[in-house]
Amino acid sequence: MEFTLGPKIAGGAQGTVYRVSGHPEYAIKLLNRPEDLEKIAVVRRLPLDGLPVAAPITLIRQGGHGYLMRLASDMTPIREPYLPSEVGPRETNAAWYLSTGGLKRRLAIAANMADSIAALHERGLAYVDLNPNNVMVSDDPGRTETWLIDTDNLTSRTDPKWDLLGFPGYAAPERVTRHSPPSTLSDTYILAIHVFRLLVLRHPLEGIAADALDGDTARTLRDRGELPYVGDPSDDSNHLAQRSFPAGIFPIVMSGRMSQLAERTFVAGRLDPTKRPGSARWREVLFSALDNVIECASGCGWTYYRLRMACPNCGTPTPATTLVTVYPSWDDKPLTARDSFVVSDYRDTSVMPRHLWGRYDQLDPVVTLRPESDGLEMTARDDASVIDGSGKVIKKIPKLSVNKVYRVRLDVNDRPSRFLAVRLVQPA
Known part of the structure; x- marks a missing residue:
């Protein structure tokens, strides 16, 4: 069977993912290293049935080396519509936040992501490379379907195998500094980064101390876990810049239980993985937060937690x-x-x-x-x-x-x- 490559979806160090021309419900990943195909053959045997994960269906050995996977046609990598640009001006204000999903849609995507990761962990697997190119979300603003693609690095948590330490900005410190093997707790650290960035629009270690450094140095220190958490209750040296949009929404979009999990993850658990909450706990707390979000009664479009006395966008009292x-x-x-x-x-x-x-x-x-x-x-x-x-x-x-x-x-x-x-x- 022959396939014609369509538009590029995402690319990375291990290969590039394309749509399949004439078959919008499929995608193909072409590998940069033909020898990686044997690893994909192992992934095909993993227990992935029923999960929103684009698992390999067919291996490709002619005209290139890669694999075919199923992927809905109306999905986009999470990086493009929901995260502010890391280069140039950052479009972060209330109107932009609302137009790119608002709290409710962002929470739903985060909860779905946590659900997928927790389900993999419950099957004894680590995902390893949870970067924003590998998380696909529905283009339709009325839907929150979320899929993981690029299953190349999936591995057993009891006998992990890997050749990747992390993606810049989405790495667990122990993997960067000590080259520790992949684990469910390193997956969960990266999941927590995604949650924080989706909601607060900044890396959880990206505060004023990081802003004072050049970009490469700041990114390296963040990935190594050598900067304090922006919400650390005992160290405010790296807090979010006052009067910035992320500083303003931080207390609005992070529920009390989410803030507790973030603190456990990025303070005590930043350098000690055993102190981190697991992915199942993040899933529970994220869905609970989502369940308690309401829409502004005035119709301004803003969504927020029901315990607030008024809409944080327009001030309409909460009914x-x-x-x-x-x-x-x-x-x-x-x-x-x-x-x-x-x-x-x-x-x-x-x-x-x-x-x-x-x-x-x-x-x-x-x-x-x-x-x-x-x-x-x-x-x-x-x-x-x-x-x-x-x-x-x-x-x-x-x-x-x-x-x-x-x-x-x-x-x-x-x-x-x-x-x-x-x-x-x-x-x-």
């Missing part, structure tokens, strides 16, 4: 928000944000297996909540039932008043029951 809290039993425990998610006033909200049982590998909604003028319409899948306190199966939750709690039980075949508390809450 009362419908919140669902999940419990393992029917009792009177305090309602906490940790187990809660927002119900949209404008579109359907899905109650997912991850909300109920922590299952991130199951992507079909268990219940869908649809806002109506007189309450919430509830559509459960075939094996699920929503039951009120009297034992009656219900299809709708009546319109709520502030701080009134409506409790239901969710029964699903072969799954533990869960109890949902639905309420209308004012911002804290």
